[in-house]
């Protein structure tokens with residue numbers, strides 16, 4: 001009997017050791033080895049298309065892709081910012097650029113013009129980055145303007161953009177689609193309900209698409225970061241766990257060819273592992289505390305703003 005208990009214990013320990021060794025190896029390969037074994041992104045095609053390319057993570061991706069030898073199509077809503085970012089890329093990296101000015105809040109009618117703007121280009125990479133948060137503050141569902149914002153949320157834009165470039169990629173049997181999701185999609189996030197729900201859509205959409213088209217030469221990578229310093233997070237102030245956007249884009253692009261689902265950088269991977277290994281009841285308690293704190297902050301701010309709740313799209 002003692003021998004049996006010993007064997008079962010040893011088997012369980014071995015299983016645990018193998019599991020953790022495998023995870024450690026995967027993490028090492030994706031976040032350390034990938035720095036030295038970078039995929040040559042030009043093999044996917046000459047042009048990369050980046051949505052939301054005029055600031056934050058999108059701009060950092062556009063710069064990094066240009067630095068690695070790609071010509072860039074920049075898509076965003078401000079013509080002035082687009083001109084400035086395009087000029088910057090051309091002078092710093094000597095790559096060609098094309099700009100498409102559009103507002104993703106305008107719904108399905110915008111895609112014909114975007115398709116026209118992409119006509120004739122050998123597009124190897126699409127970065128579905130543009131995304132929005134509804135408020136600089138945490139908000140209850142009824143405090144956001146309307147669920148119609150689904151027209152310009154990530155649950156609609158990546159599929160539409162992917163439809164524009166995927167057929168040509170399949171014909172050439174090569175292509176890379178990078179969808180920027182968020183860690184906010186890995187667990188339910190009260191006070192960020194729509195954001196959290198649409199991000200899990202992006203994650204599932206990416207993972208399904210990758211399985212559907214992998215054998216046709218297409219890679220679909222889902223990047224789900226924690227916190228990156230950008231306009232979207234500026235109200236949160238300095239935070240030791242947040243990453244600067246250029247460093248984030250560099251690390252995240254290194255993971256191409258090494259992972260199809262990643263948090264993008266080592267620091268975020270460690271934070272995610274820490275969060276996901278918590279038992280669900282702890283996550284529920286933390287969500288409850290977060291919700292109570294947000295309630296207090298909201299009440300305080302609503303007093304300060306005479307009851308007018310702040311609203312901002314990104």
Ligand SMILES: NC(=O)c1ccc[n+]([C@@H]2O[C@H](COP(=O)([O-])OP(=O)(O)OC[C@H]3O[C@@H](n4cnc5c(N)ncnc54)[C@H](OP(=O)(O)O)[C@@H]3O)[C@@H](O)[C@H]2O)c1
Nearest residue numbers: 052054055056057077103104131182227228230231232314
């Ligand atoms: N920052 C983070 O911590 C974090 C974490 C996880 C995931 N993400 C995701 O990363 C992506 C980029 O976020 P970010 O933090 O880099 O945001 P950001 O700094 O606010 O940049 C957003 C970009 O999208 C453009 N944009 C916004 N609304 C648009 C619209 N309606 N039509 C066209 N372009 C529009 C902006 O153009 P303008 O310059 O004209 O505003 C800007 O170029 C989002 O999908 C976000 O959910 C961010």
